[in-house]
Amino acid sequence: MLHTVAITLKIPDNTAFSALTALRRLGVDVDRVxxxxxxxxxxxxxxxxxxxxxQRNESLFNPNKHALELRESPNPQSGEAWISxxxxxxxxAADASAAAVHHVGWRLFGRDGTPVPPATLKEAVEKLxxxxxxxxxxx
Amino acid sequence: MAEAARRDLRVSAKVAVLVFPxxxxxxxxxxxxxxxxxxxESVHWSKATSLPTYDAYILPGGFAYEDxxxxxxxxxxxxxxxYVIKAAEKGKLVLGICNGAQxxxxxxxxxxxGAIRRPTAAFTRNAPSGKFICKHVHIKLSxxxxxxxxxxxxxxxxxxxxxxxxxxxxxxxxxxxxEQISSGGHLAFVYxxxxxxxxxxxxxxxxxxxxxxxxxxxGNVLAIMPHPERDAWNFNHSERADGKDIxxxxxxxxxxxxxxxxxx
Numbered sequence: 382m383l384h385t386v387a388i389t390l391k392i393p394d395n396t397a398f399s400a401l402t403a404l405r406r407l408g409v410d411v412d413r414v415x416x417x418x419x420x421x422x423x424x425x426x427x428x429x430x431x432x433x434x435x436q437r438n439e440s441l442f443n444p445n446k447h448a449l450e451l452r453e454s455p456n457p458q459s460g461e462a463w464i465s466x467x468x469x470x471x472x473x474a475a476d477a478s479a480a481a482v483h484h485v486g487w488r489l490f491g492r493d494g495t496p497v498p499p500a501t502l503k504e505a506v507e508k509l510x511x512x513x514x515x516x517x518x519x520x
Numbered sequence: 521m522a523e524a525a526r527r528d529l530r531v532s533a534k535v536a537v538l539v540f541p542x543x544x545x546x547x548x549x550x551x552x553x554x555x556x557x558x559x560x561e562s563v564h565w566s567k568a569t570s571l572p573t574y575d576a577y578i579l580p581g582g583f584a585y586e587d588x589x590x591x592x593x594x595x596x597x598x599x600x601x602x603y604v605i606k607a608a609e610k611g612k613l614v615l616g617i618c619n620g621a622q623x624x625x626x627x628x629x630x631x632x633x634g635a636i637r638r639p640t641a642a643f644t645r646n647a648p649s650g651k652f653i654c655k656h657v658h659i660k661l662s663x664x665x666x667x668x669x670x671x672x673x674x675x676x677x678x679x680x681x682x683x684x685x686x687x688x689x690x691x692x693x694x695x696x697x698x699e700q701i702s703s704g705g706h707l708a709f710v711y712x713x714x715x716x717x718x719x720x721x722x723x724x725x726x727x728x729x730x731x732x733x734x735x736x737x738x739g740n741v742l743a744i745m746p747h748p749e750r751d752a753w754n755f756n757h758s759e760r761a762d763g764k765d766i767x768x769x770x771x772x773x774x775x776x777x778x779x780x781x782x783x784x
Contacts, residue, residue, distance in 0.1 A: 396588040403589075403597050466645070467692075508637070509597065512590055512626065514693045515642045 460496020533783035540584035579620025592622035621743035632736035641693035647726030660712035673781035682746035709733030748772030
């Protein structure tokens with residue numbers, strides 16, 4: 382089973398705000414940016430067990446500033462790009478899974494509050510969010 | 521010493537040392553530039569419009585914009601870089617050190633094998649440790665000194681001492697772009713031992729090609745990861761504190777003398 386966990390900040394996300402400012406400066410039509418650490422765990426444990434394991438891992442999750450979501454889909458949401466460092470496999474949360482893959486999820490929203498269309502997301506990825514020399518983007 | 525150096529070199533060039541939010545090495549960079557006779561000063565990000573009046577630019581080390589998104593990613597699109605990119609295209613000298621080097625790669629100025637602001641390489645997470653390193657290193661000129669204007673006054677096979685202080689200093693790129701870096705002579709410095717021997721043991725961070733520095737096609741932009749300005753005076757070496765002039769130049773000063781020579 383592949384389980385997808387998204388960890389977001391409950392406190393203001395300065396990095397997401399910097400990304401929003403830079404994207405606007407680059408002419409990308411975006412009104413809001415959300416960022417998440419996406420962890421994907423492969424293994425026999427249940428989704429709830431994986432989530433509980435992540436919540437116990439203090440290097441991944443701080444309940445004072447993070448929120449955790451166990452996602453149903455193993456793919457990015459609408460308006461979202463997952464950026465991962467090439468060949469980035471991390472051995473974490475060993476009590477739940479043997480290995481995990483990490484992505485940074487960027488979800489972009491337009492002025493009407495809905496996720497941006499694929500063309501806008503592609504523009505943001507190419508101009509700022511992904512350095513293809515060292516990263517890959519999944520949209 | 522600075523006045524004497526200025527007279528010797530007849531340097532009138534003005535050097536801007538760029539300060540982004542999070543830059544932290546501007547003071548020592550300005551100081552060594554002045555010590556070798558350059559008219560250098562820090563230029564704050566809020567003073568970007570003054571940049572066209574300078575003759576050369578140094579992007580010093582630090583953590584510009586907290587390395588948000590990636591090291592150098594936000595800074596590469598900062599308004600200050602609009603001026604630096606235009607200046608580089610006109611042939612002015614641009615030097616990036618450590619975080620400054622990361623910014624130059626994100627801006628596509630080096631190795632310059634792609635379009636501007638479309639990076640084809642990066643200085644990324646050290647390998648195999650994945651951790652920050654603070655280590656005294658030596659870097660050796662990889663090609664002929666004249667390949668890069670900033671190194672033109674250095675002797676063949678020059679070895680410069682410096683301090684590596686980075687968590688993300690490993691050159692990474694696709695095989696295609698690494699080949700272009702090699703065949704295009706973009707590899708300006710490689711890590712070496714103090715005697716100039718080059719081998720894997722001298723590379724502290726797993727950098728591809730043993731790379732410590734890259735230059736662009738024209739040779740007017742140079743990005744180096746280690747800090748020669750942190751090995752520029754005897755006081756950078758605790759073992760020299762006793763009985764030696766602690767303000768005397770150390771090995772890294774040679775790099776900046778070459779930079780000054782390029783502007784004279």
